[in-house]
Amino acid sequence: MNLTLEIWRQESPKAKGKFETYKVQNISADCSFLEMLDILNESLIDKVQLPINFDHDCREGICGMCSLYINGRPHGPDDEVTTCQLHMRKFKDGDTITIEPWRSKAFPVIKDLMINRNAFDQIIQAGGYVSVTTGGVPDANSIPVNREDAELAMDAAACIGCGACVAACKNASAMLFVAAKVSQFALLPQGKIEAKDRVKAMVAKMDELGFGNCTNTYACEAECPKGISVSNIARMNREFLCANVK
Amino acid sequence: MKSILNYSSLSKKYVMAVAGIFLMTFLVVHLAINLCLLRNDDGEWFNAAAHFMGTNYIVKFFEIFLFLGILIHVLLGVILQIQNWMARPVAYKSASKSTTSFLSKYMIYTGFVVFVFLIIHFMNFYFMKMGWVEPTFTLNGEEPDFYLVAKALFANNLYSIIYIVLITVLGFHLNHAFQAAFQSLGLNHPVYTPIIKKFATIYSILIVVGFNIIPVYFLFCNA
Numbered sequence: 001m002n003l004t005l006e007i008w009r010q011e012s013p014k015a016k017g018k019f020e021t022y023k024v025q026n027i028s029a030d031c032s033f034l035e036m037l038d039i040l041n042e043s044l045i046d047k048v049q050l051p052i053n054f055d056h057d058c059r060e061g062i063c064g065m066c067s068l069y070i071n072g073r074p075h076g077p078d079d080e081v082t083t084c085q086l087h088m089r090k091f092k093d094g095d096t097i098t099i100e101p102w103r104s105k106a107f108p109v110i111k112d113l114m115i116n117r118n119a120f121d122q123i124i125q126a127g128g129y130v131s132v133t134t135g136g137v138p139d140a141n142s143i144p145v146n147r148e149d150a151e152l153a154m155d156a157a158a159c160i161g162c163g164a165c166v167a168a169c170k171n172a173s174a175m176l177f178v179a180a181k182v183s184q185f186a187l188l189p190q191g192k193i194e195a196k197d198r199v200k201a202m203v204a205k206m207d208e209l210g211f212g213n214c215t216n217t218y219a220c221e222a223e224c225p226k227g228i229s230v231s232n233i234a235r236m237n238r239e240f241l242c243a244n245v246k
Numbered sequence: 247m248k249s250i251l252n253y254s255s256l257s258k259k260y261v262m263a264v265a266g267i268f269l270m271t272f273l274v275v276h277l278a279i280n281l282c283l284l285r286n287d288d289g290e291w292f293n294a295a296a297h298f299m300g301t302n303y304i305v306k307f308f309e310i311f312l313f314l315g316i317l318i319h320v321l322l323g324v325i326l327q328i329q330n331w332m333a334r335p336v337a338y339k340s341a342s343k344s345t346t347s348f349l350s351k352y353m354i355y356t357g358f359v360v361f362v363f364l365i366i367h368f369m370n371f372y373f374m375k376m377g378w379v380e381p382t383f384t385l386n387g388e389e390p391d392f393y394l395v396a397k398a399l400f401a402n403n404l405y406s407i408i409y410i411v412l413i414t415v416l417g418f419h420l421n422h423a424f425q426a427a428f429q430s431l432g433l434n435h436p437v438y439t440p441i442i443k444k445f446a447t448i449y450s451i452l453i454v455v456g457f458n459i460i461p462v463y464f465l466f467c468n469a
Contacts, residue, residue: 006339019339072343098340105333168344170351171330203254212333213255213326216426217351219344234434240256241432 001027001088004096005040007052010109013116017109019098029089033076034059034066036088053112059084061225064160067167068113069100074164074223082162082225102167105210106174119209120161120177126205127198128181130190149187156183158226165220165228171212176220178206179236180228186239196243203240250318251325258322263427265319270424270449272312277456284463289393293385296392300375320361327354349422356419363412370399400464410458417454424449 002025010017024040031039034056041051057065066083070076076086091097101109106119157180165176182199185191191198214233221230250261279299282291299305349356373379374390381390382398399405424446428434433442 008339069338069340072338072340074344077343100338100340103334103336103338105335168342170334170342170346172333173330203256207255210333212330214259214430215326215330215350215353216422216429217346219342219346222345230429231434231436231439234429234432236432237256237259237430238432240254241260244257 001029001091001093003027003036003091003094006096006098007113008100008109009052009112010101011111013108013110017112027088029087031088032059032084033068033070033086033088034084053110053114055114056084061085062160064162067102067115067162067164069102069167071098074102074167075162075225080225080227082160085225102163104163104166104172106172107163107166115163117161117163119211120163120174122209123174123178123202123205124161124181127194127201128185130185131194143189145188153184153187156180156187156228156232159184159224159228160226162225164223164225166211168219168223169212169214170217170219171215173214173220174206174209174211175214175233175236176224176228176230178202179230179232182236182239183232186235195239199236199239199243203236250322255326255329258326259430261318262322262326263430265315265322266423266427268311268315269319270420270427272315273420273453277453280457280460283393283396283460289391289397292393292396293391296375297389316364320357323354323357347422349418350426353419353422356415359412359415360419363416366412371395396460397464400461403465406461406465409461413457414454416457417450420453421446421450 002023005022005024006019007022008017009020022040022044024036024043027036027039034054037052037054044051055065055067057063059066061082061084064082066075068075068083070083070086075081075083077090078086099113101107101113101115102117107115107117110116159177159180161177163174163177166172166174169175182202185198186195216230218230221228250258253261279292279295282295283289285291369379371392374381374392374395381395383391383394385391400409425439425443428439428442
C-alpha cells in the first residue's frame with residue numbers, strides 16, 4: 001500500500017504546531033497502524049529528521065496509552081479497538097490519512113501526537129479508589145455480590161482510560177471515563193461505603209480540570225474501544241444526585 | 247445559597263432537564279388551547295381558553311415558574327455551551343465521523359431558533375395580554391380578541407411559513423431534549439430507555455404536526 005499521511009507536528013507544548021505531509025510506500029495490509037508509523041519513523045531517522053512522537057506501550061489494546069485521532073475518529077475507522085490494534089487493511093491503497101492528537105483543553109499536547117492525560121490521573125486521585133486498612137487478605141466470597149452487579153461493574157472496569165471518549169465528544173467531556181470509574185465501585189458493596197464522597201470529589205475534579213459538559217450525543221460510547229455504555233453516565237448522574245440530596 | 251452559576255456540571259444539567267420537562271409539559275397545554283382555533287365558532291372556545299389562562303390564579307402562579315423555567319433553561323444552556331466550546335480550544339482538522347445522534351449536535355442552534363420564535367411570539371401575543379402593546383382586535387372594546395389576532399397573523403402567508411419552519415425546528419430540539427432529559431436525570435434503563443426514545447420521536451412529531459396544522463388550516467381552508 002502507498003499512502004499519504006497528514007500528521008500534526010508540534011515541537012513542544014507551547015510551540016505552534018502544523019500539519020506536515022509524508023508519503024509511505026510498500027506498507028503491508030497486515031501491518032498495524034503503529035507499525036506503519038514505526039516504518040515512517042525509521043525512514044525519518046535515516047534521513048536525519050526528527051521522528052514523530054506518539055504514545056504507545058503494550059500494543060495489545062489493554063494499556064490505554066495509544067491515542068491518535070485518525071480521519072475524524074479516535075482510534076481510527078475500526079469499532080471497539082485501540083489504535084495499536086487497528087490494521088492497515090482498514091484503509092485503501094492511495095488513501096490520505098489525517099492523524100491528529102486528542103484535542104482537549106485538559107489534554108495539552110506534549111509533542112507531535114503525544115498528549116498529557118494526567119488529568120485522568122488527577123480524577124482518579126480525587127476518589128477513584130477504595131480505602132483499605134492493610135492486614136490479612138479477606139476470604140473470597142466473604143462479601144456476597146450479586147452476579148448481575150458484578151458483571152456490570154466488570155464492564156465498567158474495562159475502561160482503560162485512553163481518553164477516546166474525550167477526543168470523540170464534541171464538548172471534550174470526560175463523562176464516560178468518570179462514569180465508568182464511579183460505576184465500577186458504586187455497583188459493588190466494597191465501593192458503596194465511600195460512594196457519595198467519591199462521586200462528589202471526582203465530578204468536582206472533572207469540572208475543575210476544564211473538561212466540557214455532557215450533552216448526551218453518545219459519541220463517547222460509539223468510539224470507546226472497550227464498549228463502555230452511556231448507561232454508566234446515567235448511573236453517575238443518579239449517584240451524584242443522591243449524594244447531594246441525602 | 248450557592249449561585250446557580252457555580253453549580254457543578256451535573257447539577258446544571260439536572261436544572262436544565264427539569265426546566266425542559268416543565269416546558270415540554272406546558273407545550274402540550276398550549277397545543278390543546280391552540281387546537282381550539284380549528285373550531286368553527288368565531289373564536290369562542292379559543293378566547294375562553296385565553297381568558298382562563300390570563301386570569302386564573304393557579305395558572306398565574308405557574309406562569310412564574312414558566313418564565314423562570316425559560317430563563318434558567320436558556321441561561322444554563324448558553325453557559326454550558328460556552329464552557330463546551332472552551333473545552334476544545336484547538337479544533338480538529340478532519341470532521342468528526344463518530345456515530346452520534348444527529349440532532350444532539352445542534353441543540354444550541356435549534357435552541358437559538360426557538361428563542362427567536364419565543365420573542366416573536368411574545369411580541370405578538372403576550373405583550374398584548376399584558377397591555378404593553380395596543381390590541382389589534384378587541385372583545386367588547388377592552389380585552390384583546392386573540393382569535394382575530396391569530397387569524398390576522400395566519401392570513402399573512404409569509405408569517406405562516408416562518409411559523410411552520412420555526413415550529414419544525416422546535417420539533418428537532420424536542421426530539422433530542424425529551425430523551426436527553428431522562429438521561430441527565432439518571433433515568434436510563436435497558437427496557438424503558440428505547441421506549442422513551444420512541445416516545446420522544448412521537449411527542450416531537452405530535453407537537454410539530456399539532457401546532458402546524460393551524461397555519462395550514464388558515465392557509466388553505468379558511469382563506
